[in-house]
Amino acid sequence: QVQLQESGPGLVKPSQTLSLTCTVSGGSISSGSYYWSWIRQPAGKGLEWIGRIYTSGSTNYNPSLKSRVTISVDTSKNQFSLKLSSVTAADTAVYYCARDLDASNFDYWGQGTLVTVSS
Amino acid sequence: QSVLTQPPSMSAAPGQTVTISCSGSSSNIGNNYVSWYQHLPGTAPKLLIYDNYKRPSGIPDRFSGSKSGTSATLGITGLQAGDEADYYCGTWDSGLGAVFGGGTKLTVL
Numbered sequence: 001q002v003q004l005q006e007s008g009p010g011l012v013k014p015s016q017t018l019s020l021t022c023t024v025s026g027g028s029i030s031s032g033s034y035y036w037s038w039i040r041q042p043a044g045k046g047l048e049w050i051g052r053i054y055t056s057g058s059t060n061y062n063p064s065l066k067s068r069v070t071i072s073v074d075t076s077k078n079q080f081s082l083k084l085s086s087v088t089a090a091d092t093a094v095y096y097c098a099r100d101l102d103a104s105n106f107d108y109w110g111q112g113t114l115v116t117v118s119s
Numbered sequence: 120q121s122v123l124t125q126p127p128s129m130s131a132a133p134g135q136t137v138t139i140s141c142s143g144s145s146s147n148i149g150n151n152y153v154s155w156y157q158h159l160p161g162t163a164p165k166l167l168i169y170d171n172y173k174r175p176s177g178i179p180d181r182f183s184g185s186k187s188g189t190s191a192t193l194g195i196t197g198l199q200a201g202d203e204a205d206y207y208c209g210t211w212d213s214g215l216g217a218v219f220g221g222g223t224k225l226t227v228l
């Protein structure tokens with residue numbers, strides 16, 4: 001059974017960089033034809049896809065966030081990571097990592113981690 | 120404003136059937152598969168339907184999905200108290216990447 005777990009600071013100051021890591025267990029991140037995505041949900045709002053990475057390292061990003069987002073993968077640690085720069089209060093949200101079968105079929109999700117942007 | 124349009128809320132009594140709609144366009148639903156997710160507060164979203172109508176292992180057949188043109192529908196029969204949750208549709212958009220509906224809050228009366 002594949003499991004995903006997000007980790008990282010729960011509080012980030014405005015203008016700084018938000019950094020999160022997703023650790024995958026129960027299977028190798030580099031096996032199979034999967035994408036690995038980051039998705040967020042601000043309080044009281046819907047889900048927003050941030051971007052994804054393939055095990056080859058190729059990435060796709062939400063155009064509205066592309067200039068601030070970097071997703072990377074470390075196959076040796078079975079992890080992938082999110083960096084979101086120049087954060088503001090609007091980036092406060094629960095951040096989820098998820099496995100993407102293809103074209104937005106997210107079959108495994110982490111429990112989510114709340115990141116608050118505040119000074 | 121979400122790319123995919125869902126009704127914000129719906130309600131029905133236990134045992135009844137509900138259908139939740141998801142409307143998009145030719146750049147998303149019209150040319151891609153649709154998935155549906157159940158989200159209970161404080162938990163990870165759960166994949167209910169993928170590729171328009173397929174159910175992952177463990178999802179009861181009370182949940183069904185369909186797609187026609189640029190719209191999709193999630194059906195839930197025999198409503199149970201445990202079905203009370205937020206439901207999201209999702210798909211791929213040719214210009215935006217993965218997109219979701221705004222979510223439908225289902226209340227079981």
